Amino acid sequence: MPPTTCEVCKDARAAVIRPKNSQKICKRCFLEVFESEIHETIVSNNLFYRGERVAIGASGGKDSTVLASVLKTLNERHDYGLNLVLLSIDEGIKGYRDDSLETVKRNALQYEMPLEIVGYDQLYGWTMDQVVAQVGKKGNCTYCGVFRRQALDRGAAKLGIKHVVTGHNADDVAETVMMNLLRGDLPRLARATSIVTSSAASAIKRSKPLKYAYEKEIVLYAHHKKLDYFSTECIYSPEAFRGSARTLIKDLERIRPSSILDIVKSGEDMAALVPPEVGGSVSCAGEAEEEANSCGSRNTNGDSMDLVEKQLALNEAAAERETEIKVPTATAKPQVTGHPAAVSIHDKKSNGRRKGKIVKQVMGQCERCGYMSSQKVCKACSLLEGLNKSRPHTSIEVGVEDEEASTTLMREVAGIAISAG
Amino acid sequence: MDDPATTDLCVDCRERDASLSIRNRRLCSACFMRYVTSKVLKRMESFRFKTLSGDDRRRLLLPVSGGVSSLVLLHVLDAQLQRQIASRNRTAYDLVVLRVVLPEDEGSTTLKGDYEELARKFSAHRILPLLDLQAVFKLDTHIERDFEHLGLRRHGSESDESFLNRMLSCATSVTARADLQSILLQRLIVSAARQHGCESVVWGHSDSRLAALVLADVAKGRGGSVPSTIADGPSLHGINSNYPMRDLFKTELQSYAQLVPDPLLAKVADSGETTAPPTAMRHTSIDTLLRTYIHSQGEKYPGIMANVVRTASKLDGRQASTITATCPVCIRLIVRSQGLLNPDGNLCYGCDRMRNDIKS
Numbered sequence: 001m002p003p004t005t006c007e008v009c010k011d012a013r014a015a016v017i018r019p020k021n022s023q024k025i026c027k028r029c030f031l032e033v034f035e036s037e038i039h040e041t042i043v044s045n046n047l048f049y050r051g052e053r054v055a056i057g058a059s060g061g062k063d064s065t066v067l068a069s070v071l072k073t074l075n076e077r078h079d080y081g082l083n084l085v086l087l088s089i090d091e092g093i094k095g096y097r098d099d100s101l102e103t104v105k106r107n108a109l110q111y112e113m114p115l116e117i118v119g120y121d122q123l124y125g126w127t128m129d130q131v132v133a134q135v136g137k138k139g140n141c142t143y144c145g146v147f148r149r150q151a152l153d154r155g156a157a158k159l160g161i162k163h164v165v166t167g168h169n170a171d172d173v174a175e176t177v178m179m180n181l182l183r184g185d186l187p188r189l190a191r192a193t194s195i196v197t198s199s200a201a202s203a204i205k206r207s208k209p210l211k212y213a214y215e216k217e218i219v220l221y222a223h224h225k226k227l228d229y230f231s232t233e234c235i236y237s238p239e240a241f242r243g244s245a246r247t248l249i250k251d252l253e254r255i256r257p258s259s260i261l262d263i264v265k266s267g268e269d270m271a272a273l274v275p276p277e278v279g280g281s282v283s284c285a286g287e288a289e290e291e292a293n294s295c296g297s298r299n300t301n302g303d304s305m306d307l308v309e310k311q312l313a314l315n316e317a318a319a320e321r322e323t324e325i326k327v328p329t330a331t332a333k334p335q336v337t338g339h340p341a342a343v344s345i346h347d348k349k350s351n352g353r354r355k356g357k358i359v360k361q362v363m364g365q366c367e368r369c370g371y372m373s374s375q376k377v378c379k380a381c382s383l384l385e386g387l388n389k390s391r392p393h394t395s396i397e398v399g400v401e402d403e404e405a406s407t408t409l410m411r412e413v414a415g416i417a418i419s420a421g
Numbered sequence: 422m423d424d425p426a427t428t429d430l431c432v433d434c435r436e437r438d439a440s441l442s443i444r445n446r447r448l449c450s451a452c453f454m455r456y457v458t459s460k461v462l463k464r465m466e467s468f469r470f471k472t473l474s475g476d477d478r479r480r481l482l483l484p485v486s487g488g489v490s491s492l493v494l495l496h497v498l499d500a501q502l503q504r505q506i507a508s509r510n511r512t513a514y515d516l517v518v519l520r521v522v523l524p525e526d527e528g529s530t531t532l533k534g535d536y537e538e539l540a541r542k543f544s545a546h547r548i549l550p551l552l553d554l555q556a557v558f559k560l561d562t563h564i565e566r567d568f569e570h571l572g573l574r575r576h577g578s579e580s581d582e583s584f585l586n587r588m589l590s591c592a593t594s595v596t597a598r599a600d601l602q603s604i605l606l607q608r609l610i611v612s613a614a615r616q617h618g619c620e621s622v623v624w625g626h627s628d629s630r631l632a633a634l635v636l637a638d639v640a641k642g643r644g645g646s647v648p649s650t651i652a653d654g655p656s657l658h659g660i661n662s663n664y665p666m667r668d669l670f671k672t673e674l675q676s677y678a679q680l681v682p683d684p685l686l687a688k689v690a691d692s693g694e695t696t697a698p699p700t701a702m703r704h705t706s707i708d709t710l711l712r713t714y715i716h717s718q719g720e721k722y723p724g725i726m727a728n729v730v731r732t733a734s735k736l737d738g739r740q741a742s743t744i745t746a747t748c749p750v751c752i753r754l755i756v757r758s759q760g761l762l763n764p765d766g767n768l769c770y771g772c773d774r775m776r777n778d779i780k781s
């Protein structure tokens with residue numbers, strides 16, 4: 001088969017098939033189009049201002065490494081006037097971060113960026129190893145998830161930086177959209193799709209410049225730019241809802257590679273259709289997931305989907321019992337039970353009667369640490385309180401402060417189409 | 422808990438032995454049938470006598486697909502209308518039944534006979550003759566103009582049938598073809614409803630089917646259309662949509678069909694996902710993938726899959742700020758939310774995406 005010519009420059013040999021539009025392009029055109037699309041994302045969303053100090057959440061993985069590299073390139077090429085800093089979190093798990101932190105250290109030299117490594121011991125007074133020693137292996141996933149979610153924000157605050165950028169890519173966003181649809185959580189679905197997430201209560205702004213970038217293209221970019229990154233094989237399998245969404249998205253991508261961006265677009269549009277009274281609340285389905293655990297080690301299969309399924313079945317049974325009392329005959333009278341199962345579509349009036357199934361959450365600040373929280377004391381602080389009292393924690397209140405987990409590190413990248421030759 | 426072997430009584434009537442487990446409740450078959458009927462009729466509330474004014478004759482179009490869901494719906498509504506005749510000597514509405522013959526039905530040896538049998542059994546209602554999909558070009562006066570947005574135009578004296586076949590063969594992916602066909606089907610059914618003076622189309626979609634449609638919309642970039650896909654009430658077509666089976670799972674409808682002593686229902690009771698032969702991913706459409714997904718996940722997580730529709734129902738298509746126009750192809754609202762993915766031109770994102778897979 002003769003080599004295909006690049007569809008852009010019509011000159012060089014095509015080396016990349018773009019998943020979003022099946023375009024076959026050469027290596028140089030690919031690097032250029034990849035960078036210019038991220039530039040467009042940055043400019044059209046007004047992500048930065050001149051002179052801004054921006055912390056790049058750096059894990060040493062491919063996403064954050066590509067993000068750092070591209071931001072450095074664009075900052076120079078387009079004179080953004082940004083003050084970029086690499087921010088890494090050390091969870092304090094012996095051996096787990098060693099290699100990735102070494103990678104970040106090399107990146108700091110390669111990109112001539114200052115690097116700040118903030119440890120859990122500095123942020124929380126406990127390393128993960130110490131937490132595990134305290135509460136045992138079973139409960140530590142809860143701590144891991146809650147602490148990790150806050151760590152970047154807390155680390156940035158420590159450095160006096162108000163803007164953290166993360167390497168979340170289009171695949172992450174698509175997965176989170178599907179996942180939250182499955183677990184019935186529209187507020188989180190909406191949050192996942194917005195490129196900037198910040199709250200009046202939090203001083204830290206978060207954004208994801210790679211939101212429209214395919215994971216496959218990120219890998220290709222890192223490959224062709226010969227970037228130095230650390231490919232972690234996560235020791236954890238994903239939480240059940242995320243796992244189900246991930247499998248689904250992989251299948252969809254196989255049928256139609258553009259699906260990833262199509263789902264991102266769907267998520268953006270659905271976010272615009274979430275009514276205000278739903279937008280500020282968190283459904284019970286979402287909370288159950290948190291209580292199971294957020295990173296879920298391989299051997300704990302008593303997973304969140306089972307928990308939610310059981311809860312929904314209980315709700316259903318309760319609604320049925322109400323129905324029995326109210327509607328004894330086949331010709332049903334109109335009835336609205338308090339349960340969502342019986343709430344007719346678009347029936348706003350019934351919202352108020354859902355007996356607390358939908359809980360309005362008012363965001364405020366944790367009275368201990370000032371982190372945004374729907375509770376008086378944020379999750380991390382209440383976990384810490386438990387730890388500090390030297391006893392394991394029993395029940396955890398769930399707020400809305402968690403962002404979607406960046407899962408690309410954990411995702412294997414398979415079947416990347418390179419070389420049309 | 423009591424030993425089920427000794428005390429397996431129906432939890433509803435507490436008289437008869439239970440024979441089915443429905444959403445974790447043990448029911449006898451009589452109570453289960455009542456359960457199905459009441460779930461459907463609850464969703465038919467807006468078509469009661471009470472809501473009639475004067476001599477209004479309300480007509481509802483019920484499209485049957487040959488599948489179990491629409492046939493169960495017809496069965497339940499027919500029984501309701503018979504009861505109304507018995508007690509009041511008139512009905513609150515008239516049913517008009519339609520069956521569209523799709524390209525894949527061609528060569529079916531049983532379709533015609535089955536439909537004739539249906540027409541005999543439900544002769545109290547208006548049973549329209551079989552309608553080919555290409556009838557859409559006659560009944561929908563705008564469709565040819567609208568489909569020019571997809572680059573699809575009739576060649577000179579091309580017949581409706583060859584125009585349709587050429588149109589579908591222009592799709593370069595299974596998904597685009599399925600998408601195109603479902604838009605044609607939808608537009609045909611709505612046009613038929615208009616032609617026969619029906620105020621509403623009552624669809625046989627089960628909860629499972631609606632869940633699959635929601636996920637498929639999302640996967641195809643049609644997330645903004647989700648409210649129009651599943652909402653009861655007015656649509657942009659000018660004809661209402663109603664989904665009276667939205668509270669029932671496909672598996673429950675199959676159980677119902679098995680229990681009713683009716684050969685027509687018995688024939689379709691086992692039809693469904695389970696019989697679909699496994700095909701290679703690339704020959705699968707996104708719609709089929711998600712139907713299979715909902716079906717397979719629904720075995721373990723029926724509640725979660727049912728919750729998808731409930732969740733999606735909270736989306737409000739009337740959030741006017743982001744809605745700009747109606748898509749001329751799918752006749753749904755175009756949502757132009759913030760973001761970089763809004764297409765140029767006047768199609769919605771999903772139809773624009775579909776157009777990329779149409780090479781005319």
Ligand SMILES: [Zn+2]
Nearest residue numbers: 006009026029
């Ligand atoms: Zn080139």
Ligand SMILES: [Zn+2]
Nearest residue numbers: 366369378381
């Ligand atoms: Zn706190």
Ligand SMILES: [Zn+2]
Nearest residue numbers: 431434449452
């Ligand atoms: Zn019974």
Ligand SMILES: [Zn+2]
Nearest residue numbers: 748751769772
């Ligand atoms: Zn459209």
